[in-house]
Amino acid sequence: MSIIIPAYNEQATVGELLDQVRAVDLGDIEKQIIAVDDGSTDGTREVLEGQAARGDVLLRVLPRNRGKGAAVREGLRHVAGDIVLIQDADLEYDPADYPILLRPILNGRSKVVYGSRFLGEHKAMYFWHALGNQMLTLLTNILFDTTLTDLETCYKVFTVDIARRLTLRSERWGFDPEVTAKILRMGHRIYEVPISYAGREHWEGKKIVAWRDGPRVLLTLLRYRFLP
Numbered sequence: 254m255s256i257i258i259p260a261y262n263e264q265a266t267v268g269e270l271l272d273q274v275r276a277v278d279l280g281d282i283e284k285q286i287i288a289v290d291d292g293s294t295d296g297t298r299e300v301l302e303g304q305a306a307r308g309d310v311l312l313r314v315l316p317r318n319r320g321k322g323a324a325v326r327e328g329l330r331h332v333a334g335d336i337v338l339i340q341d342a343d344l345e346y347d348p349a350d351y352p353i354l355l356r357p358i359l360n361g362r363s364k365v366v367y368g369s370r371f372l373g374e375h376k377a378m379y380f381w382h383a384l385g386n387q388m389l390t391l392l393t394n395i396l397f398d399t400t401l402t403d404l405e406t407c408y409k410v411f412t413v414d415i416a417r418r419l420t421l422r423s424e425r426w427g428f429d430p431e432v433t434a435k436i437l438r439m440g441h442r443i444y445e446v447p448i449s450y451a452g453r454e455h456w457e458g459k460k461i462v463a464w465r466d467g468p469r470v471l472l473t474l475l476r477y478r479f480l481p
Contacts, residue, residue: 254279254282254283254284254285254334254335254336254337254338254355255285255287255328255331255332255333255334255336255337255338255413256274256284256285256286256287256338256340257287257289257325257328257329257332257337257338257339257340258270258271258274258286258287258288258289258328258340258341258342259289259291259321259324259325259328259339259341259342260288260289260290260291260293260297260301260324260342261290261291261292261293261297261318261321261324262293262294262295262297263293263297263342263343264293264295264296264297264300266342266343266344267288267297267300267301267304267342268300268303268304269344270340270342270343270344270348271286271288271304271310273344273347273348273349274286274340274348275309276348277348277349277351277352279351279352279355282355283334284334285311285332285333285334286309286310286311287310287311287313287328287331287332288301288304288305288310288311288312288313288342289312289313289314289315289324289325289327289328290312290313290314290315291315291318291319291320291321291323291324292315292316292317292318292319293318294318297342298314311331313327313328313331315327319424319425320423320424320425320426320428321425321426321428322421322422322423322424322425322426322427322428322431323424323425325339325421325428326421329416329419329421332413332416334413335412335413336355336358336410336411336412336413337410337411337412337413337416338351338354338355338408338409338410339407339408339409339410340407340408341407344451345407345450345451345452346368346407346408346448346449346450347448347449347451349449350368350408350448350449353368353446353447353448354366354368354408354410354446354448355410356446357444357446358410358412362444363441363442363443363444364411364412364414364415364441365409365410365411365412365415365436365441365442365443365444366408366409366410366411366443366444366445366446367401367403367406367408367409367410367443367444367445367446368403368406368407368408368410368445368446368447368448369401369402369403369406369445369446369447369448370403370406370448370450371402371403372402372403372445372446372447372448373447373448373449373450374447374449374450382452386403386404386405389404389405389430389470389471389474390402390403390404390405392471392474393430393433393434393437393474396434396474396475396478397434397437397438397478399437399442399443401433401443401445402445403445404429404430404433405429405470406429406448408448409429409432409433411436415436415439415441418439419432419435419436420435421435423473425469426469426470427469427470427472427473429470430470430471430473430474430477431473431477433474434474434477434478435477438477
């Protein structure tokens with residue numbers, strides 16, 4: 254399994270996150286950890302260089318900040334596993350949920366699994382973040398005839414054959430609607446499982462801003478629904 258970890262200015266959390274990823278017991282499944290520094294300026298790159306020196310982390314560095322979509326795209330170029338999992342570096346999502354996320358794929362139920370924060374136990378979110386996500390998720394369901402509960406979840410897991418077919422263009426927060434739209438347009442139904450979630454406060458470094466990033470996600474979703 255290839256785990257892609259995009260990181261931008263996460264010096265305080267990325268080292269602990271990598272330790273948590275290493276600690277997850279997946280039995281016979283080998284973990285390839287791909288960390289992508291997205292032009293960090295706070296020392297994240299140096300932390301990742303130290304982690305990579307241990308020999309179990311493949312580090313890729315973007316020379317300037319380009320956004321999560323660009324970082325994930327860089328990571329996808331280097332996957333070697335049969336399954337790809339996206340993991341944020343901010344400790345909001347718990348790698349202990351990996352077995353839950355992998356089970357539907359390993360059992361042959363689906364090729365795509367999303368971890369839903371609204372189905373599992375979670376710390377209360379900011380109201381406008383939750384509302385914006387729910388509105389965008391509802392629009393996704395209407396446009397693509399599906400019943401997702403969490404479009405903006407970090408935990409997106411899919412088989413490598415799907416990863417090879419994805420031609421992603423979005424640089425920043427457009428990644429989530431773009432990858433979802435393209436997977437649905439391939440004809441794959443997304444399997445959702447409950448995950449735990451401990452959202453950060455803005456003073457802790459939370460980056461998404463609902464009023465600014467929501468419209469960008471909306472436009473991206475519409476673009477990839479109706480354009481060829």
